[in-house]
Amino acid sequence: MNEVLAWLTDGANWQGPDGIPVRTYEHLLYTFIALAAASLIAIPLGLWVGHTGRGRFLAVNLTGGLRAIPSLGLLFAAVMVLGGVVHGDAGIFVPAELVLTILAVPPILAGAYAGVEEVDAAARDAARGMGMTGTEVLWQVEVPCALPLISSGLRSAALQVVATATIAASVSLGGLGRFLIDGLGQLDYPQMAGGAVLVALLALIVDLSGAALQRVVVSPGLTGKTGPSFRFRPRRAPVRAT
Amino acid sequence: MSTRTLRASLTALLAVAGLTLAACGNSNDALNSGGGDSGGPLIVGGANFSESNILAEIYAGALNAAGIDATTKENIGSRETYLPALKDGSIDLFPEYTGVLRDYFAAKSGDTVSATDSVGVFNELKQVAPSYVRVLPFSAAEDKDSVTVTQATADKYSLKSIADLAPVASKLTLGGPPEWKTRQTGLAGLKKLYGVDFGKFTVTDAGGPITLNALLDGRIDAGNLFTTNPQIPAKHLVALEDPKSLFAAQNVVPLVRQDAYSAQLQETLNKVSKALTTEDLVNLVKRVDVDKEDPKDVADSWLQDNNLS
DSSP, X not given: OHHHHHHHHOGGGGSSTTSHHHHHHHHHHHHHHHHHHHHHHHHHHHHHHHHHOTTHHHHHHHHHHHHTSOHHHHHHHHHHXXXXXXXXXXXXXXXHHHHHHHHHHHHHHXXXXXXXXXXXXXXXXXXXXXXXXXXXXXXXXXXXXXXXXXXXXXXXXXXHHHHHGGGGGGGTOOSTHHHHHHHHHTTOHHHHHHHHHHHHHHHHHHHHHHHHHHHHHSOHHHHSSOXXXXXXXXXXXXXXXX | OOHHHHHHHHHHHHHHHHHHHHHHHHHHHHHHTTOGGGSOOEEEEOOXXXXXXXXXXXXXXXXXXXXXXXXXXXXXXXHHHHHHHHHXXXXXXXXXXXXXXXXXXXXXXXXXXXXXXXXXXXXXXXXHSOTTXXXXXXXXXXXXXXXXXXXXXXXXXXOSBGGGGTTTGGGOEXXXXXXXXXXXXXXXXXXXXXXXXXXXXXXXXXXXXXXXXXXXXTSOSEEEEETTOTHHHHTTEEEOBOTTOSSOOOBEEEEEEGGGOXXXXXXXXXXXXXXXXXXXHHHHHHHHHTSOOOHHHHHHHHHHHTTOO
């Protein structure tokens, strides 16, 4: 354990193109691109499914099925298949992002359609009763109400992608997985364990950032933490735990 | 922060830690189960490339034909991983290569070694090998590491030998296994012996499909391929000459755990080593890597052709 700590605190490991900052940056970059791509696919699709109720069967089974795909196997297959299509650095970058995107779609899709689907029917009816159109109901009522679940879907996806982005290193890309694979090859256990610690820490930080972001974007009316009465409560009143 | 968020985060942390532990546990299982000490079959190990696995199958097949119960445990990893397994008795026999094995043992014992020819390397290997292993006579068949470039790169910089890389290497990217970062027969040796200092080193794999892909696709300019790789002639690649023998002689040699040694074992493996040639290796590897045949089938047919089955 001391050796792991020594590896993590060794200044030499924090410098250069294969230092910890660069590898962490690469790792976050792979994660961010995959999450962005997955969101572009899964959020509109999930909102549509949740709003219309159409394609629900497909969405449920798609999310279940996609989760069963082994990422590492898919990565090697994608590298071999796409190798003839995309060249240069993209020859490995595109397959890796494809695999991570496929990994991120199910939780985001599930969060989006379940979030919209589970919006209180009374709120939806009230909105329609006020004369809102379908689109207005979606954007002004359903999406804000669904934000907690959409956000938790995103966070769940982020966590999975951060943990899985380590496999990019197995096809000679960078990221924190480099330390795991290079450490194994060099029989450098402190490097391997240090890399694993960094992945775990990064996952923790990403999830906590997601939690903080969720706190900011989700309407206070939905969290139960606050409301009209909140402002007038006595200063030392106990706050209900959530 | 709510307790739920904290709990989710901690769960995530544990999940990652759990995966890491699970991964470690698996590799331990692979190496520890069915050790040879308990009188079970002799276990022949193979490293994580086709040729090593084919040789493991050939050894096991020949031993079984000679009445010595043998089984294989393949795709184990790099030398740094499988030699400890030979020491602790979870593997009994390993197809090895004289040069890299000698360098590995010499680095451990602190001995200096200098020979580059087959006999000299072999003699040094016997001297530096620790007492828990026994090095059997080597085969003429040889599979050396190489620094390989595409025909286009070779033409562009007029490359014939590794030494020709010295003036241009700073502009080029080398691809090889992670061990090359730290091993003498890697970046350190290239710099010391040839003054070749690559601009960038990308970890690919040990002469496998990732290195080949990266080389053909231009992600790396030079890559570590083995000289018996059938793709070198097939894809018009150029394995650069190694006049200063950075990569010393690499004759195939059986490395056996001392406690698993027997005269009959040596006699059987000697027959294999005598029959095996470098051309055989290129052909056997081609059948597995290009024609996608099973290593065991390929090994069996070679044994049959050489009256060893």
